[in-house]
Amino acid sequence: MSAARRRLLIVEDGHEYEEFVRLFLGERFEVRVAHAAAEATRLAREFQPDALLLDLRFERTPADALEGDADDLAQRRFGGDRARALRHLQDQQGTIVLAQLRAQQCHAPALFVHDFPARRLANLQQLYGAVHAIPAFDAKAMAQVLGA
Amino acid sequence: MRPPRRVGPSTWLLALALQVGVGCEPARTPVDPWPVAQEAFARNDPRAFELWSTLPSDHPAGAAARRRLAQADTHYQEGIRRLAAEDDDGAYREIRRGLDDAPMDPGYYPIIARLYVGRGNDAEAARLFERYLRARPRASDADAVREELRMLSPGASILTDSPLPPPPAAEPAARETPDVPLGAWVALGVLSGLLLAFAGARLVSWLRRRGVSLARLVREQPELHPAIAYLVGSLRHELLKHRVGAAREVLNLLGDGESSPAQRAFLESRLLGGSGSLPLAQAFDAYLRAFERALGGRFDVRSDHSFRAARDAIRVIVDLTPTLATRHTPRRVRRLRAAHAALDAFDTSLKELVDGLIRTDVDSALLQQVVTEVRQEYAPGAVELDSLDVEVGEPIAVEVFRVDLVLVLKNILRNAVLAVGRAPAPRRVRLGVHVALEVTGEETVHIAISDTSDAPLTLAMIRDREFGRGLGLVSAAVDRYGGAISIEPGPAGYVKSVVVSFPCAYNA
Numbered sequence: 089m090s091a092a093r094r095r096l097l098i099v100e101d102g103h104e105y106e107e108f109v110r111l112f113l114g115e116r117f118e119v120r121v122a123h124a125a126a127e128a129t130r131l132a133r134e135f136q137p138d139a140l141l142l143d144l145r146f147e148r149t150p151a152d153a154l155e156g157d158a159d160d161l162a163q164r165r166f167g168g169d170r171a172r173a174l175r176h177l178q179d180q181q182g183t184i185v186l187a188q189l190r191a192q193q194c195h196a197p198a199l200f201v202h203d204f205p206a207r208r209l210a211n212l213q214q215l216y217g218a219v220h221a222i223p224a225f226d227a228k229a230m231a232q233v234l235g236a
Numbered sequence: 237m238r239p240p241r242r243v244g245p246s247t248w249l250l251a252l253a254l255q256v257g258v259g260c261e262p263a264r265t266p267v268d269p270w271p272v273a274q275e276a277f278a279r280n281d282p283r284a285f286e287l288w289s290t291l292p293s294d295h296p297a298g299a300a301a302r303r304r305l306a307q308a309d310t311h312y313q314e315g316i317r318r319l320a321a322e323d324d325d326g327a328y329r330e331i332r333r334g335l336d337d338a339p340m341d342p343g344y345y346p347i348i349a350r351l352y353v354g355r356g357n358d359a360e361a362a363r364l365f366e367r368y369l370r371a372r373p374r375a376s377d378a379d380a381v382r383e384e385l386r387m388l389s390p391g392a393s394i395l396t397d398s399p400l401p402p403p404p405a406a407e408p409a410a411r412e413t414p415d416v417p418l419g420a421w422v423a424l425g426v427l428s429g430l431l432l433a434f435a436g437a438r439l440v441s442w443l444r445r446r447g448v449s450l451a452r453l454v455r456e457q458p459e460l461h462p463a464i465a466y467l468v469g470s471l472r473h474e475l476l477k478h479r480v481g482a483a484r485e486v487l488n489l490l491g492d493g494e495s496s497p498a499q500r501a502f503l504e505s506r507l508l509g510g511s512g513s514l515p516l517a518q519a520f521d522a523y524l525r526a527f528e529r530a531l532g533g534r535f536d537v538r539s540d541h542s543f544r545a546a547r548d549a550i551r552v553i554v555d556l557t558p559t560l561a562t563r564h565t566p567r568r569v570r571r572l573r574a575a576h577a578a579l580d581a582f583d584t585s586l587k588e589l590v591d592g593l594i595r596t597d598v599d600s601a602l603l604q605q606v607v608t609e610v611r612q613e614y615a616p617g618a619v620e621l622d623s624l625d626v627e628v629g630e631p632i633a634v635e636v637f638r639v640d641l642v643l644v645l646k647n648i649l650r651n652a653v654l655a656v657g658r659a660p661a662p663r664r665v666r667l668g669v670h671v672a673l674e675v676t677g678e679e680t681v682h683i684a685i686s687d688t689s690d691a692p693l694t695l696a697m698i699r700d701r702e703f704g705r706g707l708g709l710v711s712a713a714v715d716r717y718g719g720a721i722s723i724e725p726g727p728a729g730y731v732k733s734v735v736v737s738f739p740c741a742y743n744a
Binding site for chain 1: 307310314317337472473474476478482485489496498499502673676677678679680718719720722737739
């Protein structure tokens with residue numbers, strides 16, 4: 089039974105995704121959890137996940153632990169306002185972590201629980217290959233997308 | 237022409253208080269509320285928050301103040317969450333970050349105070365209850381808070397004191413009372429009466445204007461669209477999708493009689509709070525306060541049917557779901573399903589609202605309009621150009637009101653045309669649009685106005701308005717819509733480009 093379980097790497101700033109998956113999909117997945125990009129890339133190497141489940145907003149992650157160049161972003165997009173750039177990095181951290189994982193050759197299908205506009209999801213798929221999104225926590229849909 | 241400034245009643249009443257406070261001083265120009273608000277914050281005055289959040293929406297500092305309040309609020313909420321989870325260092329860090337930005341909503345004081353009570357820190361709890369009562373002595377829960385304070389500190393001065401006087405502005409220097417003739421007192425009385433009548437009229441007018449629904453605010457104040465889009469996005473993602481959505485999963489299992497105690501415990505934590513999160517109903521109210529603060533006080537949940545219905549639905553879900561396992565009756569399940577359906581409808585209405593926010597297509601029609609209007613400002617031949625090209629790719633939208641975008645582009649183009657007019661040939665100007673795909677999957681629309689003038693131009697010049705009001709307006713308008721402006725080397729054949737960038741607008 090356990091041999092059939094798929095390996096799932098969850099990346100989030102809290103524990104909600106992990107709790108949900110363990111409670112409702114625990115029999116189908118062997119789970120590892122990372123709370124920051126560096127930890128995620130390390131686990132991706134060691135654990136070789138079959139699928140990724142990513143939070144989008146990392147509001148509880150301190151600014152200095154966020155992945156992404158806040159100064160560059162502030163200059164390019166926010167008129168030099170670093171606070172806005174940091175806020176943006178927090179709000180979009182899941183996609184930035186995914187970029188890191190793909191750069192480390194982790195190409196497992198990725199799932200976000202977020203209702204991305206269609207064009208933005210298409211952009212993510214163009215950038216990162218297999219990327220899926222479901223609008224809300226739904227165990228059945230999650231299992232289906234993650235191939236369990 | 238710039239419309240006359242609208243001023244809220246608190247501003248007028250504050251101005252009135254200042255007039256009365258200075259006795260026989262001559263009438264002053266209306267008091268700018270922003271320095272008063274900043275000073276109150278610096279003084280740690282518990283009413284600083286009210287002064288910040290009631291800044292008129294068209295005050296030059298209003299948008300920045302609201303942005304800072306919203307930004308600080310996320311830190312304060314996180315601080316409370318960490319405090320509840322007994323992560324004191326994290327809580328301190330978050331609250332400190334909030335205080336770097338803007339004052340705390342006094343509504344949080346009792347919440348934090350109760351957390352302190354739970355941990356036996358009665359002195360700090362009493363201090364916060366007292367602070368709350370100083371900030372909001374007539375709040376609907378003020379009596380209850382007084383009782384809580386009385387239990388902790390029966391001798392607290394706030395329980396017997398009269399409310400604080402109005403926050404001081406620039407304190408008048410101490411002086412001797414002059415010997416004022418009777419005529420001056422009469423004149424003062426008449427003036428005060430007029431001021432009172434005027435303030436009353438403003439108050440009535442303000443009361444008529446306030447308390448509008450979010451949909452009406454969207455129609456009437458397009459400058460708030462970016463803030464509304466952000467707030468709605470947060471509410472939908474964090475609360476409706478994550479917390480309510482997860483709770484619904486358990487409801488489905490409970491309905492099938494398949495839930496485990498662990499799953500039910502999970503549900504309770506999602507609904508009733510815990511693990512550092514506020515209870516669902518309280519979290520929803522916190523979002524509503526964030527809306528009201530960030531939108532300048534005009535949005536009022538009591539005037540918004542969809543928000544009221546959502547709040548009612550959340551109450552039903554919070555009340556009924558935790559006991560569903562033991563009291564699983566068809567009627568309760570029906571009520572719960574109806575509540576979830578109401579929240580779905582609420583979510584759909586928010587999505588439709590955001591889909592309808594302002595957006596302007598950046599296409600050749602827009603750029604041609606800009607070129608035509610700028611060229612019409614000058615007599616033919618006054619500024620000889622060798623070329624003025626427009627290059628646009630695929631049409632794409634930005635969340636900027638069309639009038640403002642045209643204003644921004646016209647000012648930059650006008651500056652470019654005048655600069656090349658003073659420069660040797662070839663005199664060329666080009667408008668081009670480039671869409672950049674970000675690593676987040678978002679797109680940024682860059683509109684570049686390039687020219688062949690080698691006259692120096694820097695961002696500091698634009699922000700300092702060295703070129704007059706026009707480019708200063710550009711900077712202000714770009715900031716207002718969350719965009720950016722930069723000066724870059726021009727493409728081949730051009731010296732430099734002024735580039736304005738805005739996030740691409742999507743349907744939600």
